[in-house]
Amino acid sequence: MHVDHIIVGQGLCGTWLSYYLQKENKSFVVIDDNRDGTPSKIAAGIINPVTGRRMVETWMIDELLPFVWHAYSEIGYVLDIQAISQKNIIDFFPSPQMLDSFRKRVEEGCQYLHPFPEQNQFNHLFNYDFGCGEIRPVYTAQTEILLPAWRQQLKTNTHLLEEEFDSVFLSVSDDKISYKEITAKKIIFCDGAGGFDNPYFKMLPFAPNKGEVLMAEIPELPDHTIYKKGMLLAPLAEKNLFWFGSSYEWDFTDTGPTKKFRDATGQILKSWLKLPFKIADHKAGVRPATLERRPFVGFHPLYKNVGILNGMGTKGCSLAPYFANQLAGHLIFDSPIQAEADVKRFHKILTRA
Ligand SMILES: Cc1cc2nc3c(=O)[nH]c(=O)nc-3n(C[C@H](O)[C@H](O)[C@H](O)COP(=O)(O)OP(=O)(O)OC[C@H]3O[C@@H](n4cnc5c(N)ncnc54)[C@H](O)[C@@H]3O)c2cc1C
Numbered sequence: 001m002h003v004d005h006i007i008v009g010q011g012l013c014g015t016w017l018s019y020y021l022q023k024e025n026k027s028f029v030v031i032d033d034n035r036d037g038t039p040s041k042i043a044a045g046i047i048n049p050v051t052g053r054r055m056v057e058t059w060m061i062d063e064l065l066p067f068v069w070h071a072y073s074e075i076g077y078v079l080d081i082q083a084i085s086q087k088n089i090i091d092f093f094p095s096p097q098m099l100d101s102f103r104k105r106v107e108e109g110c111q112y113l114h115p116f117p118e119q120n121q122f123n124h125l126f127n128y129d130f131g132c133g134e135i136r137p138v139y140t141a142q143t144e145i146l147l148p149a150w151r152q153q154l155k156t157n158t159h160l161l162e163e164e165f166d167s168v169f170l171s172v173s174d175d176k177i178s179y180k181e182i183t184a185k186k187i188i189f190c191d192g193a194g195g196f197d198n199p200y201f202k203m204l205p206f207a208p209n210k211g212e213v214l215m216a217e218i219p220e221l222p223d224h225t226i227y228k229k230g231m232l233l234a235p236l237a238e239k240n241l242f243w244f245g246s247s248y249e250w251d252f253t254d255t256g257p258t259k260k261f262r263d264a265t266g267q268i269l270k271s272w273l274k275l276p277f278k279i280a281d282h283k284a285g286v287r288p289a290t291l292e293r294r295p296f297v298g299f300h301p302l303y304k305n306v307g308i309l310n311g312m313g314t315k316g317c318s319l320a321p322y323f324a325n326q327l328a329g330h331l332i333f334d335s336p337i338q339a340e341a342d343v344k345r346f347h348k349i350l351t352r353a
Contacts, residue, residue, distance in 0.1 A: 001181060002027075002183045003027040003182065003183075004027045005028040006182060007021075007029070008030075008187065008194070009030075009192060010151060011041075011190065012143065012317065012320035013309040013324060014030055014032065016071075016320050017309055017327060017328060018150075019075055019150065020328035022159075026331075026332065029159055029160070031163065037283055037285050039192060039285040039316065040143055040147060040316065041147065041285070044213070044245070046138065046234060047138065047140070047141060047318045048135065049065065049112040049138065053101065055101060055102060055105045059293075064322055065137065065139070067318075068139060068141070069084060072139075072321070079146070081142070081149050085142065086138065087138060087235065088137060089227070089228050089232070090116065090132050090226070091132055091133045091135055092122075092128040092131075092227065093130040093133070096130055098130070099131055112135055113134075116131075116133050126274060127272055127274065128272075165191070165194075167198075174305075175305075186307060186331070187306055188327070189310065192310065193286045193287075195296075195310045195311075200308075201310070203350065203352065204296055204311070205290055206289070206290055206311065208287070209250055210247070210285070211245065211246040211247055211249075212257055212261040213247075214244045214262065214266065214269070214281070215241055215279070215283070216233075216244050216278065216280060217241055218275055218277040220275045220276070223240075230268075232245065233269070244269055245265065247265075255284060256284050257283060266279055287312075288310050288312060288313065289313035293313060294311070295310065295319055295323055296309075296310045296311035296341070297342060298330070298342045300350055301344065302351055
């Protein structure tokens with residue numbers, strides 16, 4: 001079989017890259033082993049315009065918000081699914097300091113933070129002592145619907161090889177890529193945490209970050225909004241099911257779910273929520289984060305036909321479609337990749353023997 005491109009991985013990065021290549025009638029095959037617990041499978045899908053305790057605007061958010069709304073709506077239309085929705089965040093301040101911080105950012109003119117007039121509206125649902133504000137607009141990418149739907153489309157079009165990619169079978173020469181019985185012009189690694197051991201890109205400054213999350217059944221909680229008090233409580237596509245998390249761990253030995261997280265986080269939910277709930281599931285994944293919090297996009301300086309789309313960190317739902325589109329544009333029209341994301345910035349590291 002000969003194709004234009006081999007894509008390794010069908011998380012958010014591989015999904016979006018294959019989508020944009022298909023749109024331009026390029027031929028490709030996606031190789032994905034369908035493993036459990038990948039970040040794309042356990043993410044809440046939240047596209048939050050502010051970040052951190054100081055509630056600063058996230059990188060490139062003014063440009064990303066309209067882009068992702070359009071991108072997810074478009075792929076949703078193609079697949080006949082709802083791939084994105086707007087669910088704003090009600091932010092319950094966990095301390096007087098956080099209330100002050102929020103007020104200060106509103107005074108500074110942050111366009112995404114809004115005072116919430118009905119301070120007592122949630123009294124019957126939650127315990128909160130320091131009031132609440134609203135973060136708006138906030139989008140939710142329905143990754144739990146999108147990923148299987150796109151996978152099915154890949155299968156139907158015989159664009160998917162469901163197996164583990166093993167670089168032992170990969171041969172790279174100046175004008176050709178061969179992998180088992182497939183030949184291609186280029187190969188692009190969208191392998192998420194697999195990138196930490198990827199022979200071509202493992203020297204990049206990845207900073208693996210573990211996240212754990214609980215899924216809770218809360219039948220009486222309205223699901224038209226996301227709730228936040230330190231952690232996020234976000235409605236999932238399945239009725240009555242909410243996502244509660246998550247942790248951010250830089251230093252870990254065990255990549256799986258831990259009893260410590262389950263117990264502590266269950267307690268946090270119990271003391272915040274006034275409604276009955278049941279923990280339905282508990283998951284953990286490793287985010288492909290990077291030391292300087294910017295993605296890795298583009299081609300290897302020595303192996304010009306070996307590319308990467310990775311390093312989306314905590315923001316894959318917004319960054320993956322945006323940079324997949326940029327990489328597809330680069331592949332097809334030779335358009336530039338944004339300098340802060342272009343893997344060219346690691347020329348020295350990648351060309352070291
Ligand atoms: C708990 C948690 C919550 C999160 N919440 C959010 C959120 O609300 N909003 C947000 O924007 N981001 C969130 N993120 C981050 C987001 O999930 C990631 O940035 C994004 O999913 C990364 O996508 P990816 O495609 O690069 O990697 P992955 O999701 O890891 O996908 C890689 C794919 O490649 C496959 N693969 C890897 N190696 C091989 C191989 N050798 N052979 C075959 N297949 C292979 C894997 O099976 C997988 O399918 C969250 C992450 C976690 C862990």
